[in-house]
Amino acid sequence: MTKADIAERIQERLSCTKNDSIELVELALEALKEAIVKEGHVKISGFGNFVVRKKADRTGRNPQTGEAITISSRSVLTFKPSTILRSRVNGK
Template identity: 50%
Template sequence: MTKADIIESVYEKVGFSKKEAAEIVEMVFDTIKETLERGEKIKISGFGNFIVRDKKSRVGRNPQTGEEIEISARRVLTFRPSQVLKNALNGGPTGPEVEDEDDDDDADEGDEA
């Protein structure tokens, strides 16, 4: 699915003009980008969490030569789907009786290699 497909879907389902639908979709994506750039977590109930993590620099190897190189420190974006989304993808229950277990799950944001 592309951004154009999302705009088309908003246009068809909400009834705004295509221009208005495009502006709304752009505003949502801009808000998400700005929030992530600040390093903040985005939590969308029933969908999942977007988390920005800082990775330290580390030593890696060139697989062809075996030469050691330093991999620079960087920020990475991770997505953790909610239980509701996981169930929807796997044919499980998706209604209100399914709790979103990732909502307050801050304990495992540690460094991963």
């Protein structure tokens, strides 16, 4: 499913113009992005949690040479679905 598909469904349900539904999707996604960057987490009840996690430096190996290298620290975004969403995905 794409942003355009989501906008189309919103347009059908709200009986609004295509441009209005696209703008609504863009605004919602922008709000999510800003909250994740600013707060480090977003919880959507019945859907799940987006959390920014910090990964420390670690040692890895170059697969071609076998040489040990240091993989620098970084932030990663994780998603954990709610139990409601997980149940629906699993057909319960």
